[in-house]
Amino acid sequence: MIFLFGAPCSGKSTILKNLKENYRFNTFVFDTLIEEQIKKNKIKDGTTLTDNFIDETIQLYFTKLDNLNKTNLVCEIPYHNYEKLINNYPVIKSNRIITLNAPLETLLKRNSNRVKLKQIPEAYIKRCFMSIERVNQLSNITSFDTSSNSVKEITNAINELK
Secondary structure, eight states: OEEEEEOTTSSHHHHHHHHHHHHOOEEEEHHHHHHHHHHHTTOOTTOOOOHHHHHHHHHHHHHHHTTSOOTTEEEEEOOSOHHHHHHHOHHHHTSEEEEEEOOHHHHHHHHHTSOGGGOOOHHHHHHHHHHHHHHTTSTTEEEEETTTSOHHHHHHHHHHHO
8 A cells, every 4th residue: 555645736636547547556535535525514615624624534534444455555645744644543654655746836836727616725735845845854755756757757656666
């Protein structure tokens, strides 16, 4: 099992799509779950999500993860405090962690190119970016720069790591 971490707009969804299409990886995407929780809780478009809401959804994510087939599974999680995530969920430490990185300016530009309703608050992107920077200092992390490597190069490298 692989955990794919990265700030919003770092390329996680694009890499996942390519892993699934080209190498038949199974994927478990946090964004899908959070969208379900937003609908379930009738949160209006454009509402900033609270840390508490995100943390509750993270707990639900790991509960659901327990019931999945872990063969060739890539778990994607955008989060603002990866150190907390790694410490609170031991299953992460016992599997491969891959981070996708890009300069903050690149992340913000990619975000501005999204349709308005899909844009992420800039402050949240910055929090996630800083958390990824700290996590990249850990010794068991494999990191890819999505601003200087192609999707194909990263996808092929991740496939070789499995």
